[in-house]
Structure formats: structure tokens, C-alpha cells
Amino acid sequence: MKNFLPIAINIADQKILIIGGGHSAWSKIKILQRFDANIEVIAREVSEEIKQSGIPYKEKDYEKADLRGYLMFYSCTNNPELDQQIAEDGKEAGVLVNIHDQPDLCQFVSPAIYQDGDIRVAVSSNAKDVFASIRIRNEIKEYLENKIHN
Template identity: 65%
Template sequence: MKKNFLPISINIADQKILIVGGGQDAFKKLKILQRFDAEVEVLALKVCDEIKNSGVKFYEVAYHKKYLKKYLMLYSCLNNDELDKQIVKDCNKAGVLVNIHDKPDLCQFVSPAIHKQGNITIAVASNGENVYESIRIRNLIKDKLQIN
């Protein structure tokens, strides 16, 4: 089934968001979410030092669906096809929005290329199909408007 994502802005301030996975992809996602005042937690068997030093709660345990109850959304940064598919099923059942890193076919939502300064946010989306083109266009807009 072809995905057709609606670009929206959602208030995630003080909302609980879970990142499953503890590597560099998870850390990059964490840095983005922290700019929007989300209450992010990380769950992974092994958590990188950057996440450990970021000030967020992290749990070095294996994923289990019992952890989903309190979250608005989940980002999986595992790069594990079998587990990612299970996470999608579990999130759908639990009513948790799910994003699987670099797998838009499995996602309920995708994140656009974002630039945020104060109350201005530039977001460019490509329906999850061309991330680098979204980033390029976001940067063109940011540069044209001279937003730092």
C-alpha cells in the first residue's frame, strides 16, 4: 500500500516519546525531539555515551510491548526488520504512533526536514521518499530567508 503522509505540526511539549535503539541514529532523533521540549526516553540493549550524557532517561533492556503504555509516539532506530515489524504491530494495538527509521512503508508518520528558530519552523517533506532532497530544499529556504 502506497503511503501518503499529511504534513502537520503536533504539540509534543511535555509528551512522552520513546526511542527504541541506542546508537547514533537514535541520538540524532533525540537531538531533534529535544528542540521541541518532548519528554524523551530511550530503550535499548546498549545505549551510546552521547545518549547517556544527554540528560534523558534511558533503560538498557530489550524491547517488550509492555513498555508502550505511557507514550504518545515511538521511534524505532534498531535497523532490525523482524523486530521493527513487531514494534509496528504492538504500537498499532496500543494506540502509539510509530516511526521506523528509514522505512517509511512501516511508518504511521514521518518527520520532515526541519529548521526551527524561535517560533518559526521550516519543514519540508517528501512523503518519506527523498530525505536528502527535503534537506536540500529546507536549506535553500532557510538561506533565502536568512534564518540562522
Template identity: 70%
Template structure:
């Protein structure tokens, strides 16, 4: 099934966002979200040192749907298809927007490649289909605007 994502800008400042997974892909997502002043928390059984040293709240626990309460959105960086499918179902029931890393078919939203300079943000999205092309175009726009 092809997705048709609406590109929007959403204020996530002071919003609780949960990242499930504690590896390098979770660390990269955390760094992006912190640029937008979100209250990001990490939930994973194993959490990398970069996340532990970042000052963010983290929980070294196994995922369970009981942890979803109060979050606006969730990013899953588990690389575990069965768990990701469970997370999608749980988030939909709990009213939490969900993004599954590198699996746009399971996502309710995708994150674009973003260039930000002051109050100006330029986002390039490929509808979750070609991330590297989105990044390439974002970088061309960035070079043009600098």
C-alpha cells in the same frame, strides 16, 4: 504500497516519546526531539555514550510491548526488520504512533526536514521518499530566510 502522509504540526512539549535503539541514529533523533521540549526516553540493550551523557532517561533493556504504556509516539532506530515489524504491530494495538527509521512503508508518520526560527517553522517533506532532497530544499529555504 505508497503512503500519503499529511503534513501537520503537533505539540509534543511534555509528551512522552520513546526511542527504541541506542546507536548514533537514535542519538540524532533524540537531539531533534529535545528541541521541541518532549519528554524523550530511550530503550535499548546497548546505548551509546552520547545518549548516556545527555541527561535523558534511558533503560538498558530489551524491547517488549509492555513498555509502550503512556507514550504518544515511538521512533524505532533498531535496524532490525523483524523487531521493527513487531514494534509496528505492538504500537498499533497500543494506540502509539510509530515511526521506523529509514522505512517509510512501515511508518504511521514521518518527520520532515525542519528549519525553525523563533515561532516560525518551515517543514519540508518528501512523503518519506527522498530525505536528502527534503534536506537540500530546507537548507535553501533557510539560506533565503537568513
């Protein structure tokens, strides 16, 4: 069983790779765009949303060498065998690994985040129940917005 430490990482100007070009990759990109990260995408096929986002992308098959120079990566391939290989490659390369919807392969998970100015609240369920994390984050958001703005 994984036991994730909730920490905050400065990703400003850090290189983050998204492997995969579909809906789950686009969801990760939208979250990461709120920060000053240097996001890049590689995938066999890249969705129109990603192409139009301005995020640099390469339409190609994944290769182990693709991981060089990144702080972390998110694998959003929806291919369990490929995700397993990517997770092993990432750990070997010393790059932080997140495999979409496969917490046993992850070195980190992304929490549900609420931000108001410099205040950030992150809610995580230790990768057990993302919907509970989102629900609790939304309850905190509602409470704080009522408290701060009223």
C-alpha cells in the same frame, strides 16, 4: 503507498519513546531535544552520547508493554524483524509509529525543519527522498536568513 499528511503536533510535555541506542537514535534525540518533549530511551545497548545527554534510558530488551503511556515512538533498532513487531505493537496500542528508514511501517515521518523564533518551516518528501527534503530546507533557510537578517 503511504501518503503522509504534513501536520504540526504539540509534543510539549508529551512522552516520546526511542527504541534503540545507536547513531540513528541519537540523531532523533537531537532533533526532539529542540522541543519540550519528555524523551526516554530503551535499548539493549545505549551509546555514550545518549548516556551523557541526560535523557532517561534503560538498557534492556524491548517488550510490548514498553509502549504504554507514550504519545509516539521512534524505532531505531536496525533490526527488520524487530522493527516489524514493534510497528505492529505500536499500532495495536494506539501509539504513533515511526520506524527508522522504513516508511511502509510508519504512521508518521519527521520532516526537515528550519526554525527562526516562532517561525518553523517543515519540508517533507512523503518519505521518498530525505536528502532532497534537507537540501530544500537548507535553501529555504538560506533564503529566509538573507531576507530577514539583511
